[in-house]
Amino acid sequence: MSKGLREYAIVDIETTGGSAERSRITEIAIAIHNGVEEIERWESLVNPQQPIPPAIFGLTGISDDMVSDAPLFSEIADTIYALLKDRIFVAHNVNFDYSFIKHQLGEAGWQWQAPKLCTVRLARKIKPGLPSYSLGRLCDVLNIRVQYRHRAGGDVTATVALFNLLLAADSEMVFSQMLRKNGVVQRLPANLSQNTFDNLPVTAGVYYFHDRSGKVIYIGKAINIKKRVAGHFSGHNIQAKRQGFLQEIYDISYERCGTELMALLLECLEINRLWPKYNRALKRVEPRFGLVSYTGMDGYQHLSLTKLLKHQTCIQSFYSLREGAAVFRKMISDLGLDIRFCHFPLEVRLPQTANDLVRRIQDLPDQELYNGKVAAAVELAKADTSSYFIVDRGRDEQEKSCIWIENGKFYGMGYIPSESQSNSWADYKSELQRHHGNEYMMQLIESFLAKSNSRHQVITIDAEQLDEAAILKPVELRMKML
Structure with missing residues (x-):
């Protein structure tokens, strides 16, 4: 030309x-x-x-x-x-x-x-x-x-x-x-090499934007790393924040992940570890709603789903009103709680059973028995001791991704061989990288599993099986396909 x-x-x-x-x-x-x-x-x-x-x-x-x-x-x-x-x-x-x-x-x-x-x-x-x-x-x-x-x-x-x-x-x-x-090329930040962009993978993972000194200034996750990175540079965004952000990008690195959930969790861990300049959203993630218990003037134990104040303690916390309402409704249904002593925010529709109850004083349950039922429900909500791990695709055919939950808490994650010769869950656990998670990560895991299909294998392990892990074989464990 x-x-x-x-x-x-x-x-x-x-x-x-x-x-x-x-x-x-x-x-x-x-x-x-x-x-x-x-x-x-x-x-x-x-x-x-x-x-x-x-x-x-x-x-x-x-x-x-x-x-x-x-x-x-x-x-x-x-x-x-x-x-x-x-x-x-x-x-x-x-x-x-x-x-x-x-x-x-x-x-x-x-x-x-x-x-x-x-x-x-x-x-x-x-x-x-x-x-x-x-x-x-x-x-x-x-x-x-x-x-x-x-x-x-x-x-x-x-x-x-x-x-x-x-x-x-x-x-x-x-x-x-x-x-x-x-x-494509002229949308890239001026200081970013075209070769760096061209060499990005089209797989799931976490990507890191680096400034001139090599410091990480932003971390993101993606199902397709290259497509997601390109999305940062497309469109005509005229805000000063974005223009300054683009001018600071000199390099991109990445870590491939087997699944979107692995990428979500790694993104969380890395943001908490590196605290990048432009990752403001996840830095400040805190539960917004909580389930609280109190004794009313009527002497009954009441449960209420409420918006949390700063540093307010609660029985169980939630990152969205929808999530909290779903858990609270299930608790009412499963444990037979009286809807008259269970309180939702005004914007939440009450459970169907509420329409069948007449709020009359003579219909109230025995106070001591009911308060005991609520106390048991509170202890049950606090004591999530389930242990399981999620097995899914790896980064290639030779491995599978594995996320370990122990006693209701995120324990660690990593990759195990597809054709492992191990007969012990303890061996699998030892191959995973230990991480200290948080409530937000558990919420991600639970939400992801709730939406997932049969591709994800959840292996549930009770306390006795964990204690006897050295003698257990995988086929002896109960498997549940979501």
Whole structure:
């Protein structure tokens, strides 16, 4: 492909901040390049209709007075659109400039999109191994003279010079390759290697985003790692948080898992271990609802499903109202509790049996017997001593995934050979990695099992079998297929 067949719009903007959603353009410069040389230049200050923060003024030198008489973006949008239309959009950290211009053109009534080239990505491919790929550092290393740094016109001049240098040095046809792969490659963060993305697996697992120093800044789980990672970079998100997040991604690592549940649990464990900067949601996961017991003024023991206050203790906690209501309804049904002493939040429908009960004082049960029944129910709810492990697919045909639950608590997980010669559950247990779980992980396991189908094998072990594990064989244990 001849580089002269298409024209390029090389662009730089200055803004009031990092978010296209909340910030505005204060200056724009566009250089039209025909693949050989620059053929046209246009630039303008822009009235952002909002104050320029002191830090931005300190960086760019653009003040509120300078832009007070400048045109509004809407007044020059037709000129900008005409310059960009049918041309390849080029910028240093291209997604930042592209997001602002696309957003403000859209506000002005122009629906525009264009193929993109990022000079950061081009420089990484054509000039690998440099200490930094910021525009200023590149210009220093490549002896490109820069005037009026952090002004749109000065930075466009520097970007044009860099663009020319990269065109001349492009012996491997990197420009053509990137334009052919424009849909995927130009959505990637500027500092992320295309090879790193291309080598991601399409299996279930956990992936890690690393910053420039190698520190993990985000952890995620996926059924298909490559597809999920690509999803982070797709779409047109103009929020400052996402733009900053993308600019910090320099590398991706991963760990394959046999199943989605294994990935979910590993994600939880790794977030708790590494505490990444951008994993805010799982860091703060706490039970929202709980089952509590109290003695009413009538002398009866009451049970109530309620929203938990901070540090409030309860009999059993739940991460959703739906989960808590289901457990509470089952407890009422299984243990024959009186609905008149069982309280749900207003938004929860009462069990069907409630319609058959008449709330009359003469129908109340014997107080001592009933309170004893409630006390037994509370102890039963507290004492979940079930032990089991979940056997499912491994990462390949030679192994199976295994999650061990002991006495109602997450004990550990790992992978066991598909054709193990062991006759002891203790041997299986010893092959698993010990982890300290939490209530949220148990909730994940229980929810996943409740929704799972017959692919998942749950092997239930009672206390005596655990004590006698050394003499037990797998076929002697009770198996339940969900």
